[in-house]
Every structure is written in structure tokens, then in C-alpha cells.
Amino acid sequence: MPGRLIEDRADPVETEERPAASDAPDGSVRPRASIVGIAGELLVTAGVLILLFLGWQLWWNDAIMASQQSDAASDLSTEWVEQARAQQADAPLPAAEGFGDPVVDTTAYGNGEAFAVMYVPRFGEGSQRGIAEGIGLDVLNSYQLGVGHYPDTQMPGEVGNFAIxxxxxxxxxGMHEIEQLQLGDGIFIQTRDGWYTYRFRDFEYVTPDTVDVLAPVPHRPDLAPADRIITLTSCNPLYSTAERIVAYGVLESWQPVSAGPPDEIAAQVAAWGE
Structure with missing residues (x-):
């Protein structure tokens, strides 16, 4: 009897040392699942899904929206050109110096209403974007727009600050490549009335609450403006809202839509309507 008790005690010990010999046909040991292990696998899976979503949001969806925004801007530009051609009289257009002061649109646009197209060659092919009144998410996150105009700032061609x-x-x-702008780069704004050619001058980096960059004379709201400038604002650095990058430009010239786009971008604009 003592011998059996010893055997009975020994068998379980031997089984614990080799617990899963019979679990697999080849005699290998299979690991036992645990709550901690399952939870870990779920967390890893969730992490992968989150990364895939971020990738879709930041790259794939971004590319889709960029394409749709540029197509919508092209359509709007082409519509204005066709309207101008239909209304154009047989009389020849005056020379460029005869266009006079820039026409300034005084229409009171509602939030989200498109009134201009921005094209910056430095931003690359397909960079044209529609500009609408307002800077809310309904404008900046729109599949049809992408650029917003700060309310209470000036309009294209107007003395003061056209801020977007x-x-x-x-x-x-819409301003992904803003930091690549170089001195003298063209910033072209088209409206129903015409084309406004601004030239890039310089950058500034500010905190999100530095709103005086939007003043008619940036940082000097007490001064009366004398120049026609454009101010482009976007978040900085990439994938962060810690600060703002600000790009300033000065109006160089303007011409009516019926005169066609500036020679510098005529070929690219012609391709929009194809």
C-alpha cells in the first residue's frame, strides 16, 4: 500500500512536468491560453486597426479629397471663363495697363459659399482649390472646397489684407507645401471678375492666438492700409496644431477673366477644362 501511495503521488507530478504531451499528434506541448494573453492580442489588433484608420485618414482619404477639391475648383474656374466668353463684346480688350484698378467684389457671401479659386504653381499639379467664405470645418473639411476666407478681412484685389x-x-x-514657397512665387486668385496675381514675400511663425496677422496691416491694426496683400495661414508643423505658419504676398497685377489667365499659368489653366 505505501508503494501505491508513492506511485499515486508521483504520477501527478510527472503529468504536470509534461502536461500537454497528448494534446498534439506529434507529442509537442501546446501553450495554454490565458486572459492576459487574449487581452494582449486584442490590444495589438486594436492598435493595428487604429494605425490603418490613421493611414487611411492622413493619406488615402487625403488624396481622394485633394483630387475632388481640385476638380471642383477647375469646374468653377471653367464656368467663369465660359461665362466671360459668352458676355464678351467683339471690341478688343485693352492692353494690360488699361485694365485699371482691380475690381473688388462687394458681394456679401454666406458661410460656405465659394467665390474664388486659388492656384499656387509651387504647390504642384492639381493644387487649385476653391475658396469659400468662413473658416469652419464645413469649409476646410469639404470635398468641394478646402480653403476658407477669414470673415471681416478684405477681398481679392482690395486694399488691405485678403486672409485665407x-x-x-x-x-x-490645400496648403500642404506652404513651407516650400520662395521669394517671388506666384499666388493666383481667380474670381468671377478676373485674375489677381500676388507675389510671395515672406514667412512668419506664430501662436494660434496671434490674430493680429489678419489685420489690414498685419500686427498693426491701428494703421490704415495702403497695400493690397494676401495672407495664407495653416497649421505648423505637419500633423500638429501647436503653431501657425503664415505666408504673405503682395498684389502685382490683375486682369479680367475675359482676358484669360496670366501667361505664367495659361497652359495649366487651359488643361483644367479638358
Missing amino acids: ASHRSAYGG
């Missing part, structure tokens, strides 16, 4: 905003990344990234 767009995302730097995601939702079409």
Missing part, C-alpha cells in the same frame, strides 16, 4: 486658411495635412491639404 487651409489644412496643411489631411482633408485635402
Whole structure:
């Protein structure tokens, strides 16, 4: 009897040392599942899904929105050109110096209403974007727009500050390449009335609450403006809202829509309607 008790005690010990020999046909040991292990696998899976979503949001969806925004801007530009051609009289257009002061649109546009197209060659092919009144998400995150006009700032061609905003990344990234601007680069704004050619001058980096960059004379709201400038604002650095990158330009010239786009971009604009 003592011998059996010893055997009975020994068998369980041997089984614990080799617990899963019979679990697999080849005699290998299979690990036992645990709550901690399952939870870990679920967390890893969730992490992968989150990364995939972020990738879709920041790259794939961004590319789709960028394409749709540029197509919508092209359509709007082409519509204005066709309207101008239909209304144009047989009389020849005056020379460029005869266009006079820039026409300034005084229409009171509602929030989200498109009134202009921005095209910056430095931003690359397909960079044209529609500009609408307002800087809310309904404008900046729109599949049809992408650039918003700060209410109470000036309009294209007007003395003062025509200030606009767009995302730097995601939702079409209308100003994704803003930091690549170089002195003298063209910033072209088209409206129903004509083309306004601004030339880039310089950058500034500010905190999100530095709103005096939107003043008619940036940082000097007490001064009366004498120049016609444009201010582009976007988040900085990429994928962050910690600060704002601000790009300033000065109006160089303007011409009516019926005169066609400036020679510098005529070929690219012609391709929009194809």
C-alpha cells in the first residue's frame, strides 16, 4: 500500500512536468491560453486597426479629397471663363495697363459659399482649390472646397489684407507645401471678375492666438492700409496644431477673366477644362 501511495503521488507530478504531451499528434506541448494573453492580442489588433484608420485618414482619404477639391475648383474656374466668353463684346480688350484698378467684389457671401479659386504653381499639379467664405470645418473639411476666407478681412484685389486658411495635412491639404514657397512665387486668385496675381514675400511663425496677422496691416491694426496683400495661414508643423505658419504676398497685377489667365499659368489653366 505505501508503494501505491508513492506511485499515486508521483504520477501527478510527472503529468504536470509534461502536461500537454497528448494534446498534439506529434507529442509537442501546446501553450495554454490565458486572459492576459487574449487581452494582449486584442490590444495589438486594436492598435493595428487604429494605425490603418490613421493611414487611411492622413493619406488615402487625403488624396481622394485633394483630387475632388481640385476638380471642383477647375469646374468653377471653367464656368467663369465660359461665362466671360459668352458676355464678351467683339471690341478688343485693352492692353494690360488699361485694365485699371482691380475690381473688388462687394458681394456679401454666406458661410460656405465659394467665390474664388486659388492656384499656387509651387504647390504642384492639381493644387487649385476653391475658396469659400468662413473658416469652419464645413469649409476646410469639404470635398468641394478646402480653403476658407477669414470673415471681416478684405477681398481679392482690395486694399488691405485678403486672409485665407487651409489644412496643411489631411482633408485635402490645400496648403500642404506652404513651407516650400520662395521669394517671388506666384499666388493666383481667380474670381468671377478676373485674375489677381500676388507675389510671395515672406514667412512668419506664430501662436494660434496671434490674430493680429489678419489685420489690414498685419500686427498693426491701428494703421490704415495702403497695400493690397494676401495672407495664407495653416497649421505648423505637419500633423500638429501647436503653431501657425503664415505666408504673405503682395498684389502685382490683375486682369479680367475675359482676358484669360496670366501667361505664367495659361497652359495649366487651359488643361483644367479638358
